[in-house]
Amino acid sequence: NCIDNAATEQVFGHLKDEFYTGREFASYEEFKNELDAYIIHWNTRRRQIRLEGHTPEEFRNMSLTA
Template identity: 50%
Template sequence: MHTDQGFHYQHSSWRKLIASCGGIQSMSRKGNCYDNAVMENFFGHLKTEMFHGELFASTEELSVAIDDYIFWYNTQRLQARIKGLTPMEYRSQTLAALAV
């Protein structure tokens, strides 16, 4: 789990909770907001495109919605920064070019 260096994320009870679930904590370096910029960008899209105004009846419903969004994001969402392709199309083209 990636977090910033806020006090609540450094507290021993938070670290124990993460460890009890089998998680591993990582933190950005102090004063460096770019350590996790790619994921922060993705989460920004997720929040505005999937969560905005939505209520979920259960954590299971939320989990399914997140899985569906990630699949859609990778296979259908066109992105200008990668030449109007989906992430999967861009990945496939890049791998094909490397194989030549």
């Protein structure tokens, strides 16, 4: 589905711009640990305009209680 692909491409674009570009990692383990931390940040602390200023975690929890 091209709509799903567009959303995926957008997420990977943010990941590249905010996490990867201009950085070097000493090892695969360092990269993996930093990526895990970034994903946690994305889901729990990074507020998003398209989610009415909420984090993905907050938005999901609100939809489950609605």
